Amino acid sequence: MSDVTRAEVCAVACAEVYRDNGEVIASAFGTIPAIGVRLARHTFSPDLVLSDGEATAVRGTWAVGGPAEGDVEAWLPFNQIFTLVWNGKRHITMIPTQLDLYGNCNISAIGDHARPTVQLLGVRGAPGNTVYHPTSYWVPKHSTRVFVPTVDMVSGVGYDNARKAGRSAMRYHDLRRVVTDLAVLDFTPDTGQLRLVSVHPGVSVDDVVAATGFDLVIPDSVPETRTPTAPELDLIRTVIDPRNLRDKEVPA
Amino acid sequence: MRDKRMSLDEVVGELRSGMTIGLGGWGSRRKPMAFVRAILRSDIKDLTVVTYGGPDLGLLCSAGKVKKAYYGFVSLDSAPFYDPWFAKARTTGAIEVREMDEGMVKCGLEAAAARLPFLPIRAGLGSDVQNFWGDELKTVTSPYADESGQAETLIAMPALNLDASFVHLNLGDKHGNAAYNGVDPYFDDLYCMAAEKRYVSVERIVETEELVKAVPLQSLLLNRMMVDGVVEAPNGAHFTLAGESYGRDEKFQRHYAEAAKTPESWQVFVDTYLSGSEDDYQAAVKKFAEEQA
Numbered sequence: 256m257s258d259v260t261r262a263e264v265c266a267v268a269c270a271e272v273y274r275d276n277g278e279v280i281a282s283a284f285g286t287i288p289a290i291g292v293r294l295a296r297h298t299f300s301p302d303l304v305l306s307d308g309e310a311t312a313v314r315g316t317w318a319v320g321g322p323a324e325g326d327v328e329a330w331l332p333f334n335q336i337f338t339l340v341w342n343g344k345r346h347i348t349m350i351p352t353q354l355d356l357y358g359n360c361n362i363s364a365i366g367d368h369a370r371p372t373v374q375l376l377g378v379r380g381a382p383g384n385t386v387y388h389p390t391s392y393w394v395p396k397h398s399t400r401v402f403v404p405t406v407d408m409v410s411g412v413g414y415d416n417a418r419k420a421g422r423s424a425m426r427y428h429d430l431r432r433v434v435t436d437l438a439v440l441d442f443t444p445d446t447g448q449l450r451l452v453s454v455h456p457g458v459s460v461d462d463v464v465a466a467t468g469f470d471l472v473i474p475d476s477v478p479e480t481r482t483p484t485a486p487e488l489d490l491i492r493t494v495i496d497p498r499n500l501r502d503k504e505v506p507a
Numbered sequence: 508m509r510d511k512r513m514s515l516d517e518v519v520g521e522l523r524s525g526m527t528i529g530l531g532g533w534g535s536r537r538k539p540m541a542f543v544r545a546i547l548r549s550d551i552k553d554l555t556v557v558t559y560g561g562p563d564l565g566l567l568c569s570a571g572k573v574k575k576a577y578y579g580f581v582s583l584d585s586a587p588f589y590d591p592w593f594a595k596a597r598t599t600g601a602i603e604v605r606e607m608d609e610g611m612v613k614c615g616l617e618a619a620a621a622r623l624p625f626l627p628i629r630a631g632l633g634s635d636v637q638n639f640w641g642d643e644l645k646t647v648t649s650p651y652a653d654e655s656g657q658a659e660t661l662i663a664m665p666a667l668n669l670d671a672s673f674v675h676l677n678l679g680d681k682h683g684n685a686a687y688n689g690v691d692p693y694f695d696d697l698y699c700m701a702a703e704k705r706y707v708s709v710e711r712i713v714e715t716e717e718l719v720k721a722v723p724l725q726s727l728l729l730n731r732m733m734v735d736g737v738v739e740a741p742n743g744a745h746f747t748l749a750g751e752s753y754g755r756d757e758k759f760q761r762h763y764a765e766a767a768k769t770p771e772s773w774q775v776f777v778d779t780y781l782s783g784s785e786d787d788y789q790a791a792v793k794k795f796a797e798e799q800a
Contacts, residue, residue, distance in 0.1 A: 310690035332691040333533060337610045341629070363606065368639060370600035374589060377560075377580040382608035383630030412633035420633035423659040427629075 259482050261436060262287060262501035264455045266491055267483045268434045270295040272348065272391045278302040279388075280312075280331070280339060282347040286496075286504045288393045288434075289319045291348075293495050294487060304344075306331055316490075320500045340380065343427055346389040348434075349381060353406040354392060356469045357447050358430040360385075360411030368408050381410035386417070389429045395504050397435035399468035414447025436505045438463045439480055443472050453480040512681045513736040515545040515785055518706050521736075522546070522671060525574075527555040529616070529667070529702055531674030531695035532747060534561040535584040535755055537687070539673040541708055541743035541785050543567060548781075557667050559612060559694070561747060562763060565590035569767070573602050577667060579609035583764065585757055591767035606639050607631065613694060615667035619701035627661040637662075672702035675744045676728065677752050678718055679709035683734025686722040689750020699733040708740035710752050742789055758799050759792060 269291025273281050281292040281303040296303040297316045307313045307323035310332045315325025331339075339345055351360040352375060362381055366372035384390050390411060394401050409416055417428040432452070433440040439452040450472035454460060460477050483491065491501070519542075522528070532538035543563045546554075553574045558564055560581035567573050569592040581593045596602045607615075608630035618626040627647055631637060637644055647663035674695035679685030685707050687695070699705040707729060719727065746756040746763065766776035780791050 333693060334613065337613050340610060364597065368635065371597055374594035374597040376582055376589065377578060377606050378608055378634065378636060379580040380609045382632075382634035382636050383610040385634075386629050386632050409633070409635040416633040421660055422657055423629055423661050424632035426659075428633075
């Protein structure tokens with residue numbers, strides 16, 4: 256399928272993050288992860304729970320970029336969301352401003368925290384998400400600005416810091432995958448270091464290395480990320496993202 | 508039963524500089540904005556603010572009213588997302604912050620509501636939240652070992668005790684019974700239970716019988732034990748959204764964010780919207796909407 260775009264490969268890679276997740280809330284920030292969770296539920300992970308982004312869980316499969324069109328199946332106000340986070344019934348994909356070798360993530364501020372040079376949103380739910388339930392990351396533009404040797408501040412907890420904080424931080428800490436516009440990565444068991452899993456068609460391992468500000472773990476052989484099947488492609492193009500918002504996030 | 512109706516300025520008259528106040532709502536959603544504007548009109552300063560922050564915190568920062576802030580995030584919920592006045596206060600080092608995980612805010616309010624000194628929570632462990640707080644945030648070890656024989660050490664989230672709380676709901680009576688409509692109560696009940704003085708503004712004050720007929724029982728978020736003052740403030744959450752009463756005024760919020768960019772444009776914004784009464788504000792906002800239509 257030679258006409259498959261990079262954005263479509265990324266969407267399928269984001270969907271794969273949710274394979275075999277069972278009955279949990281699939282929370283996704285960014286257009287392409289939003290396509291991914293809907294694709295996953297529509298095909299291989301039908302038990303996922305999807306929120307309308309406000310306070311209800313919604314059935315069905317609807318287009319990104321507009322209001323949820325499916326039938327409401329449950330109430331998920333913020334208070335309930337926190338309880339579900341604490342209960343572990345969630346797998347979130349967040350967008351890091353900075354990410355390091357051990358998966359520490361910064362979404363709070365750039366510079367010295369007491370007086371930052373750039374103020375972002377604050378830590379939001381990242382400290383809780385990362386110690387309570389599976390967490391993955393989506394990086395729409397893989398670069399040395401995002402993949403840095405040291406994050407300015409730790410919002411989402413990486414493997415080294417979870418270990419330092421002890422058993423209570425490690426118990427449910429589970430960083431799953433990092434999907435970028437170039438590649439899919441995960442974390443090496445034991446060391447917790449970021450590891451290359453696959454490169455997208457048209458991307459070389461050297462491209463990924465050049466765009467990463469630290470030494471990734473690179474296996475001897477790195478496969479290509481799988482491309483969408485014909486039904487998946489049809490679903491993305493006609494149902495989930497008919498307005499092609501995905502190309503705005505990852506240009507063709 | 509006590510009639511708790513008050514005006515916005517009477518409520519602010521009960522505040523003192525240096526107080527710790529809680530602001531209900533969430534981001535740019537059902538914020539007690541009329542109360543915030545009333546605080547801007549007063550000479551109250553040096554506030555410590557506890558909030559799921561939005562333009563409420565931004566406006567207080569614009570007037571230099573904030574000394575210290577406890578928050579899980581600060582967001583306008585729509586572009587440009589980052590509140591410009593909060594960002595300015597941060598990048599100039601004007602405020603001290605105790606940033607925390609969103610869930611820690613709920614946990615700290617629950618501790619205060621239950622008159623407990625702390626509640627254990629996992630969120631915060633291993634992150635820089637522990638560094639932002641220094642000695643103000645400690646851990647606690649369980650007296651019970653888990654199945655592996657080890658005891659868990661968790662964050663001991665201190666109670667977020669408040670001198671005063673401000674929340675905005677859709678409907679209430681003059682005694683302080685009040686209801687939200689729409690999809691989310693947020694944490695307004697907890698803010699009230701965590702505070703000494705509790706003030707609720709509502710879109711409309713009605714008789715109790717009308718209130719309880721208007722909404723399902725489950726929507727009656729506040730009872731009169733949780734409220735000291737009730738203010739009727741139609742459109743009082745503007746420019747944030749307010750359940751089924753109205754959506755966010757996106758155009759005006761963008762105008763607010765853009766006005767913050769230069770001292771000149773901000774002075775015009777203050778002169779137009781923030782230099783008179785709440786009625787003056789509402790009239791100017793209506794005029795803005797008509798001009799933008």
